[in-house]
Every structure is written in C-alpha cells, then in structure tokens.
Amino acid sequence: MRSLLPNRQDYRGLRRSWRGDLLAGVTVGIVALPLALAFGVSSGAGAEAGLITAIVAGLIAAVFGGSNVQVSGPTGAMVVVLAPIVASHGVASVMVVSILAGVIVLLAGALRLGRTVSYIPWPVIEGFTVGIAVIIFLQQVPATVGVGGAGHSTNALIAAVESALDADWPTALIPLAIVAAVAVLMVLLGRVSGRLPASFITIVIVTLGASFLDLPLMTIGELPHSLPLPALPLIDAGTLPSLVGPAFAVAALAAIESLLSARVAASMADTGPYNADRELVGQGLASIASGFFGGMPATGAIARTAVNVRSGARTRMSAIVHSLALLAVVYVAANVVSVIPLAALSGVLMVTAARMVSPTIIKQVLRSTRTDAMVFVITAIITVSFDLIIAVGIGIAVAAFFALRALSTASGVHREELEGPPVAGDERIALFRVDGSLFFGAAERILERISDHIGIEVVILRLSQLQLIDATGAHTLTELVTSLERRGVTVLIKGIRDEHLQLLERLGVIDSLRHPNHLFAELEPAITHARSHIIRTAIPGA
Incomplete structure (x- = not known):
C-alpha cells in the first residue's frame, strides 16, 4: 500500500522548481476561478459548491493523487452528470453522491483497477468528449436568455429549447449581448497571447462594464467569507437507495476523466510517470472531502492541468498553490465575486465547450475506419440524447462487437x-x-x-x-x-x-x-x- 500514499519523492526537485511551481499555481488558480464558479452554477449546486470543490478537492487530490502536475476540481463532464441529479433529488443530494462516489473510486484504486481505462477505445473517448461539449453549451442557454433552469427538462437539448421559448425576448437580448461580448473578448485575448488568463480578464472587464451600466442581469449572489466546517450531509434514508446508481455513474466518470487527464499530463512534460491506482485513491479522497465540506464530486481537469504544465509546473506543489490561491479569494474577495453576472459565466463555458471540440481530431476519427467512425457518432449522439455513462457503455459495447467481428473474420x-x-x-x-x-x-x-x-x-x-x-x-x-x-x-x-x-x-x-x-x-x-x-x-x- 506504500505506493498509494504520499512520500518524499513527490516533492523531489522542489528546491530547484519552487519559483516555477508558485507562479504556475497562481496562474492556474486565476484560470480556475471563473470555471469553478461557472461549473458550480451550471450543475445547479451553486457557485459556492464549485469554489469549495476547487479548493478542498483540488488540495486533497494534489497531495494524495498519482500525478505530479494534475489539477483537479469541478469539470464540465461532471456537470453533465450532476445537473439531472440535482433536478431530480435536490441540491443536498450532490454532497451525498460526492461521498458515495468518492468511496467507490477510492476502493477502485485500492483494488488496483487504475489501468482499466486503457481498455476504452479512442473513438469512444472522442465521441463522449464531443457529446459533453454539446451538452455544456446547451446547458448555458437558460442563463444566456435570462431564464432560470427550474421547471425545465433534465435533458439539456429539450431544456435549451424550452428556455428559448420562455424567454422575454426584448429583455433577453441583454444577457445574450453579454455572452457574445465574453466570447469575442476570450477569442481576441487568446489570439494576443496563449499565456493570458483570458477567461479571468474577460470576467473582470464584463463585470465592470455591467456594473457601470447598471444592467438588469442575474448575478452569482452572496458567497461565504470563509470555508465552511466539514459536516455530515443530511441523508434521507428513503432517498439514499435512489442515489446509489447515480453515485456509480459519477464514480465511473471521475475515474475515467481523471486517468485520461493524468495520462495527457504525463505526455506533456518530463515530470515523471503517473501512478494510475494512486490517482484513483487521491480522487476518491478528494470527492469524499468535498462532500463533507458541501462541495461536488471532483475529477482531474485536462484544461487546467494543461495550463499548469505550460506555466512551468514541475511538482504537485503548483496544484496545492492553486487551491490556496482560490481559498484566498473566499476570504478576501467574496463580495467582488458575488456581483459577476451569470451570463458572463455562461459565455465562458460556451467558449470552453467550443474549444473541447477539435475539428482535426473529428476528421481523423471519421476518416480512420467505417467502424470507428460509427462508434464515434453513436457515442456522441447517445451522450447528448440520453446519458453520458450509458453512452460510454454502449460505445464500448459497439466497439467490442466490431472488434470481435473483425477477430472472428480473421480466424x-x-x-x-x-x-x-x-x-x-x-x-x-x-x-x-x-x-x-x-x-x-x-x-x-x-x-x-x-x-x-x-x-x-x-x-x-x-x-x-x-x-x-x-x-x-x-x-x-x-x-x-x-x-x-x-x-x-x-x-x-x-x-x-x-x-x-x-x-x-x-x-x-x-x-x-x-x-x-x-x-x-x-x-x-x-x-x-x-x-x-x-x-x-x-x-x-x-
């Protein structure tokens, strides 16, 4: 079990890299702030839950995880799974699901199941990535047109249509303009320099502009000025059995996304290999801790991890600094953050969703083989239409069918x-x-x-x-x-x-x-x- 626990080798070379780790941690913290808030709001758990998850889960995963440069927190894929759970069982269910899913992921790591993610075919991964991006984009439509998500379908596509129909269109043009401004600013800042925290700068500019013009926009609202004390979530014995299934779905997603992110991080920089089983242990502990503090389930975040590596991170100290930087926001700038328009966060997520889809990769998959293209399309469609975990399962089943068929033909x-x-x-x-x-x-x-x-x-x-x-x-x-x-x-x-x-x-x-x-x-x-x-x-x- 020693290989699954923190050790001195985790911080080898810190004496030489501490400046780079410190700068990378602050940079990725700035990038993570609007995303944490946006993912919290989009999931239905609230901006506070997203921020708590980035702080608590990010810190625990950094210390106990199996990657030296992985950054963890709330992610778009997790929002896709959590939104229907919140709609069906209420906000309190998120904390229960987070703890249950964390225990499942922790046990998976202890049982050495970390390498099983390598059995997921590439077209399946790309298919559900595209599906997730589409759902994240659609989930922002209610805030984009100034309509709350309450009373709408749990299906993102149907909810987007219902929101567009329910919107008061003369008034809805204001949040829509904010979303458009966010998208334009993020694209322009990205072209100026890839190192700029475009989402953070955009949020600052748009929030200042909206406050100066006194625009009638929904905002994040009041945030706590300190981290809440850990506590057992209120568990309804009658509801608990109905949360076991969602907990397994969340655990499967957390394991898949975290291991994929850790694998990508290991290929981006010479910071040492990642331990897949320890990564699961760390992510499991992170989700458990997040649930006790009132947060959401956490996973490794590919985009934030990439920013971390590109900013010069070499040890897990950078991910720790990222969490501490967000913690400072809670204690110092909660009042400032509370006035951020929800439409601005929706714009950030829409741009993030668009960037998740790579036309080059889609062309590669579609031009590879007919069966791989079919698996990719089926996985993407089922992800948008039904459920992400079901989509992954069906995608794997379809890929396995074609693989066995090819193997049978070769025999x-x-x-x-x-x-x-x-x-x-x-x-x-x-x-x-x-x-x-x-x-x-x-x-x-x-x-x-x-x-x-x-x-x-x-x-x-x-x-x-x-x-x-x-x-x-x-x-x-x-x-x-x-x-x-x-x-x-x-x-x-x-x-x-x-x-x-x-x-x-x-x-x-x-x-x-x-x-x-x-x-x-x-x-x-x-x-x-x-x-x-x-x-x-x-x-x-x-």
Whole structure:
C-alpha cells in the first residue's frame, strides 16, 4: 500500500522548481476561478459548491493523487452528470453522491483497477468528449436568455429549447449581448497571447462594464467569507437507495476523466510517470472531502492541468498553490465575486465547450475506419440524447462487437494438401489448419466449415497456428471431435500449444479422441498414421 500514499519523492526537485511551481499555481488558480464558479452554477449546486470543490478537492487530490502536475476540481463532464441529479433529488443530494462516489473510486484504486481505462477505445473517448461539449453549451442557454433552469427538462437539448421559448425576448437580448461580448473578448485575448488568463480578464472587464451600466442581469449572489466546517450531509434514508446508481455513474466518470487527464499530463512534460491506482485513491479522497465540506464530486481537469504544465509546473506543489490561491479569494474577495453576472459565466463555458471540440481530431476519427467512425457518432449522439455513462457503455459495447467481428473474420479454417508424394487413399484424408482465434465469435462458423466435408475417413486438425482459444472454442472443438467420431471419422489432433493444453484437457477435447495415440506433436507422424489407417480399413481383416 506504500505506493498509494504520499512520500518524499513527490516533492523531489522542489528546491530547484519552487519559483516555477508558485507562479504556475497562481496562474492556474486565476484560470480556475471563473470555471469553478461557472461549473458550480451550471450543475445547479451553486457557485459556492464549485469554489469549495476547487479548493478542498483540488488540495486533497494534489497531495494524495498519482500525478505530479494534475489539477483537479469541478469539470464540465461532471456537470453533465450532476445537473439531472440535482433536478431530480435536490441540491443536498450532490454532497451525498460526492461521498458515495468518492468511496467507490477510492476502493477502485485500492483494488488496483487504475489501468482499466486503457481498455476504452479512442473513438469512444472522442465521441463522449464531443457529446459533453454539446451538452455544456446547451446547458448555458437558460442563463444566456435570462431564464432560470427550474421547471425545465433534465435533458439539456429539450431544456435549451424550452428556455428559448420562455424567454422575454426584448429583455433577453441583454444577457445574450453579454455572452457574445465574453466570447469575442476570450477569442481576441487568446489570439494576443496563449499565456493570458483570458477567461479571468474577460470576467473582470464584463463585470465592470455591467456594473457601470447598471444592467438588469442575474448575478452569482452572496458567497461565504470563509470555508465552511466539514459536516455530515443530511441523508434521507428513503432517498439514499435512489442515489446509489447515480453515485456509480459519477464514480465511473471521475475515474475515467481523471486517468485520461493524468495520462495527457504525463505526455506533456518530463515530470515523471503517473501512478494510475494512486490517482484513483487521491480522487476518491478528494470527492469524499468535498462532500463533507458541501462541495461536488471532483475529477482531474485536462484544461487546467494543461495550463499548469505550460506555466512551468514541475511538482504537485503548483496544484496545492492553486487551491490556496482560490481559498484566498473566499476570504478576501467574496463580495467582488458575488456581483459577476451569470451570463458572463455562461459565455465562458460556451467558449470552453467550443474549444473541447477539435475539428482535426473529428476528421481523423471519421476518416480512420467505417467502424470507428460509427462508434464515434453513436457515442456522441447517445451522450447528448440520453446519458453520458450509458453512452460510454454502449460505445464500448459497439466497439467490442466490431472488434470481435473483425477477430472472428480473421480466424478461419483452411484445408491443406498432405505433405510428401501423393498416396492412394489421400482423398479420404482431410488436413485442416485452424488459424487465429477459436472463441465464441468464431467457433460455430469453424465447426460448420469442417463438418461440411463428406466422404472423409480421417480428419487431421492442425492447431499449432491457433493463437487464442476460450471455453466456448474448446467446448465446440469437443463437440466437433465427438460428432466426427460418431460418424465413423477418425480424428487426429496435431500441435496443441502448451498454453492451450490444460483448457482442452479440462473441457474433454483429449478424452473425445478415439485413442490417446491420436494426439501428435509433429505433422509428419500424424499424416503417416492417417495413411496407415486408410490402408488398414481398405484391407479386410487388417
């Protein structure tokens, strides 16, 4: 368990990099402030919950996580999952779900399940990333037209349409103009310099302008001037069972997004590899702590992590400084933050959502293979239409189906000519080479291929080229041998690989042979035995 706990190596080189870590931490804290507020508001839990999550979860994940430069906090993907939970069960449910999901992620790390994220296909990841971006954009429509989200559908697309229809359009043009101004300013500042905290500067400019003009806009509202004390959330025994399912969905998303972000961070800078299992432990503890303080579930944030690395971060001290910088905002600038227009935060999230979609990557996926393009499109559509976790599950299932189909197609059985000069009776001997994989997706087809041959007295099954066999394949092989022997066809098996022998013995393949001597290591003795068998059956009394 030592590898899952903090150690001195986490801060190796801090004496040389502390200035860079300090500057990077402050920079990413400035970038994270508007995002934390915006994600809190967009989830329905409130700006306070987003800020608490960035502070508490960001600090815990930095200390206990498995990446040296990962920055954690509220993210857009988590907002997509939390918004329907808040709509269905209320704001208090977020804290309960955060704690439950944190425990699940913590256990996943302790059970060494960190590497399972590598089994998620790339088209699935890109598909649900596009879907998340679309949902985040749609979730901002109510604030963009000055309409509250209460009473609207939990589906982001339907809620966006309902908000547009319910809006008071002469008045709705004001928040819409604020959103447009935010988008223009962020794009222009990004073109001036990629190092500028464009979202922070834009929020400051727009907030000052809105206050000076006294525009009728909804604002964040009063924020606490200190971090609340940790406390157990109010748990309704009747509601708790209904939150277990959402907690598993949140845990799955937290694990996937955090590990993907940590992997990206490890490839961006030479700051050492990440420990996937420890990352899960750290993220689990972060969500648990966030829930006790009244926050939301946390994940690793790819955008903030990228800013951290580009700003010169080399140790996890930078992520710690990021949380402390946000904590300073709570104690020093809560009154200033409270007057930020909600429409300005919506504009920031809309631009963030647009930047999540990479036209280059979409073109690469769509031009790769037809099956990968189909998996990508299906995952994206289901993410927007139904649920993110369901989309990932269906995307993986569809990808697995096509992968198994391709593997099944690559597997096959081929009839070969017998080695050596032809001998009378060779036409009654069939030599079959089984290639690739004999598993549940290909076993039945191979069985039919061999069984179709008639007028054969001896069948030699050449299994030395067989790469993979599962229980279904072994069982099917037993059925094949038994069926052929019942029809009077003698079966010889050649070249069982050592790693397959135990499975074939357990499932009766060897026992189904007419005689133990019908198992051969080399092809030549097997052919010789088959020919001698034909000669014996041709001579009466032999």
